[in-house]
Amino acid sequence: MRLFINTYLVSNLTRYTVIISLVLLSLLFTATAPAQQSDGNADAQLQSRAKLSDVQKAIAKQESNIFDTNKQRSSLEQQLKTDDLAIANVTKAINNIEAELSITQSKIVDLAVEKKQLNLSKERQEQLLAKQLRSAYTTGQHDYLKLLLNQDQSEKIQRTISYYQYINKARIKEIESFQATIAQLLQVSTEHQTQIANLQQLKDEQLQKDNQLRISKAQRSNTLQKLSRQLLSSQQQLNKLKAEEENLNQALNKLAAIIQAEIDLTGLSKLQNKLSWPVKGKTLHRFGTRKQGYLTWKGVLISAPISRQVQTIHNGTVLFSDWLKGYGLLTVIDHGNGYMSLYAHNQTLLKSVGERVETGEPIALIGQSGGLEQPGLYFEIRHRGKALNPKLWCR
CATH class of the missing domain: 2.70.70.10 (Glucose Permease (Domain IIA))
Structure with a gap:
């Protein structure tokens, strides 16, 4: 399409060149017709020819200038495309980073809530285990081995043993639950720290892309200024x-x-x-x-x-x-x-x-x-x- 515009301008200019040349030649012949009848017109003919030659050189120079201008404008338009695409790529990357930032920040909030709930659960379990340990300590005066060897009141001993077994099972269950909570809390805390580090990395990357965007926009602005200086009729x-x-x-x-x-x-x-x-x-x-x-x-x-x-x-x-x-x-x-x-x-x-x-x-x-x-x-x-x-x- 640029070739079409250049060809159009050059063809128009060529048409105008022919017309101007014909007009000048006509004026030259009209001015020199009477002079040919006299012997003193040789200098006038030479001057007219020299003027015609100067006009033709000026037209040729203008054609060359227009061709150079069109070539330069075409180069600037290609540069504008490059600048626009650079801005587009950086902006799209920033847009993607912002989306990831939003997701990461949401994960951090969710993990913080989960971490808080696990800490509360951990505290409750610690209190329950402490209570069970105090209860076990207060009943520790009963020697379990003595109860087993004591043959008196066997039914009472059987109930006491069953009670101890029940307490131990409950205690073991609470300990296992406590250990699971600790492991989950550790996992959540690690993930929380990972997401915070990821967030900082995304922010650093966003800052870098922002700087690239400013550079690309400055380059585009420079290209537009060069284009605007080439005024078109x-x-x-x-x-x-x-x-x-x-x-x-x-x-x-x-x-x-x-x-x-x-x-x-x-x-x-x-x-x-x-x-x-x-x-x-x-x-x-x-x-x-x-x-x-x-x-x-x-x-x-x-x-x-x-x-x-x-x-x-x-x-x-x-x-x-x-x-x-x-x-x-x-x-x-x-x-x-x-x-x-x-x-x-x-x-x-x-x-x-x-x-x-x-x-x-x-x-x-x-x-x-x-x-x-x-x-x-x-x-x-x-x-x-x-x-x-x-x-x-x-x-």
Whole structure:
């Protein structure tokens, strides 16, 4: 597509070069026609030819400058893609770390509660064992061997022996339970310390990723500044937007050609004014309004805070999840029966091609990839390639 733009500009410039040259030649012949009838026009002809040569050199230099500018811009756009992808990877890693942090913190809380309960159980068991030991000590004055050898009052002796056996069994059971509690408490305490160490490691990793994110954002900002210094004319801007839109259309047409319809994907035809917007925010550009020249917005641009979750409007399958020139990090969802929704300029993409997504499921995080001036989401709904007004579907 860049080749198309470069060829277009160069071909236009070549056309203008030919026209200017013809005009200059015409002026040259017109100015020199009377001079040919006189012997003093040789110098005028030489001057005219010299001027024509200077103009042609200036045009050639301008052609070279435009070619170099387009080449440099193409390189910067590739660098912008690299910067956007670097930010996306770091942001996704941070998002995963935050999820792990939440799980780890929850485990630590649960283990702390379990540890507290085990300590209470341990204390109760210690008190019970102490009570049993005191009871055994107070009855220890009865010599068990003497009772066995004493033949008097055999029935009383039998009851006493049975009582001792019962007490011993209860004591053994309590001791075994106490040992199990101690072992479980040790295990929980070890796991608790492990999770605390894991939490600290995750925090350190998150800090490292935050630093990487700042570096990547600074690099992206530098790239955008270089791009902004290369001012485009209105016609060049129109051609750029037209090329990007055509690039999107070609990508969507290719996706439509490989879609394998799923039985349970019924499209959006019966869901007008029933769907939720993918993100809450102020609408910066509405469907159908003027974009540049004769181009109009095929969707809506919604302003939203960076890193806010982008949610799919309906269940479907991820058809595209990658960076696309002019749209940055883009996700396209197939909803069945020729209906698609697309979400552009994300900071990071949370779903991969082929994954099934459900209504309201997070699929990306708000960003400003692709050169967007401020954080936001570009959102479209299409049916068999035709852009539809999202306002008729989302409420």
